[in-house]
Amino acid sequence: MDTMFKESVKMSWQNIIHNKMRSFLTILGVLIGVTAIIALISIVQGVTDNITGEVMKMGANKITVQIAGTPLKQGLTQTDINEIAQIENLKGVSPTVSGQTSIVYNGEVMEEVAVQGNNDVHFANSDELLETGRPITIVDVESKNRVCLIGQDVVKELFPAESPINKEIIINGVTHTIIGTLQKSSGFSASSPDQSVVVPYTTAMSLIGTGYVPALDIYVEDEALAPETTAEVESALLTAFNYNEDGFRIVNMQNILDTVEQMTGTMSMLLAGIAAISLVVGGIGIMNMMLVTVTERTTEIGLRKALGAKPGTIQLQFVLEALFLSLFGGILGLICGIFISFVGTMAIGVEFTLVGYSIPLALGFSAVIGLAFGYAPAKKASRLNPIDALRSV
């Protein structure tokens, strides 16, 4: 049996090699199908990783609250914020106040600069904010110090040749001392910090002339308890807005991540479905070729049977031939797929990742296709009557 298997492998292989061009055309379908599957999985995975990475950078331990306000109350008061800060499992609360204004340095005016009010917590929870100088401190917030940090576009525009630290600029008519500069943005966040100045949020409130805070970033100590903490934040906000649910919106990063993963998951399934269809088409190609081969080799099959080949042996030989064709297509498709996803991810600008399960998936899929579509032709070959077969010369 061992000898027979070895010989069957050899015979199938010789036949494939003998018809190189035809074999190649036959495996093209499986090749393209596997290429598509591998490329799609890798590219979708690359994009997903990228999005997840960006979202994670924004912080999975961060609860963002956006205040829409009610007719009676347009935002959170300092009292509300102090109330929320009492909730357990919090690292800190960072109110955000934003507006837009012009700034002046040395008689030079820069229009449409975003003014953002933050506090010490904001800087404490991200090491990707501060470039030079010092961050905003709790003292700056409590004493409404007229200090600011400026973004890289502002540095370039107003301080092309000198250090901005300790220089004084006029924001909305009020003089502020520059205490630091902000890092250049990675380019993915919605609002670019490059064209902005950051001041203590209390200072920002008086600059803009509002008594309300329109947004909060709440930092959680233990991420595992984030859902409970979120619930407590929600109840505090409900109290603040007199049980009007439309007054605010809570954005949890984990929710965003879940949505992203769900979306990309659905997309992968869809694309994989399309690729699977092309694999089936490839399988039909193999079946067609195997049926032709069986017809062409009727005499050979008859002779082999006359010399003692059993139906099972003949069947094995042809099933192996279909299996090899399909596997060969699968391996070539794997190589092409990896190459295409490498180029593709590079073109989109995301990191290339070879998804581990894609290799066994591609090979397994093509093996199954080969066996499934090789079975019928092989069965046909094994049933050929040696008398008819030998007479057909």
Place this chain on the structure above:
Amino acid sequence: MNTILNMKDIVKTYRMGDEEQRVLNEINFNVEQGEFVTILGPSGSGKSTLMNIIGCLDVPTSGNYDLNGNDVAHMDEETLSEVRNREIGFIFQQFQLLPRLSALDNVELPLIYAGVSEKERKQRAKAMLEKVGLGTKLKNKPNQLSGGQQQRVAIARALITQPTILLADEPTGALDQKTGVQIMELFQELHAEGKTIVMITHDEKIARHGSRIVKILDGTLTEYRQEDEQHG
């Protein structure tokens, strides 16, 4: 003497629509070990049908057939394959060599199905090709051999499993007269060595190379007698 082939009341009928055609009509046929029997008959007389049954490629409609102790008339396809491999060495009119394989590989084929190891196969096939006078053509493909040489390769292939019977259907039919005679001389050598041969032919001259002739006409088998020769 030892009877290795025993056929009793073998009938083969083919059904063509409503009509039933009896191609072999109650054939009784024995072959002793070491005999060189030729079956002589005109076209359409049922020679190939008989040969297919002798060669275990087909089973009779009724009757008993014992080949070297195997009850062949009642075997399934799987077992028939084994019996063919072990007991029969086929030699065909059209040689039936696989065109992509070398002479050596062609001769090896039956041993593959017998499960013989590669090393032993090569050795035995080489020795057999030397025996039929093709020791220098081991690597040649069939299309690089003459007709006579191809038939010698086929004979080597038939001999390789040391079968009970060599079964030849018109072995000289595709050869010119001179080459045909050479092949017949090889058959007679094998007969002299003690091999059992059954040969089918429509050519009386070729049939005479055998040690015994039986005639088949319209599916009925008769022993060849002296008066047949005088009439013919």
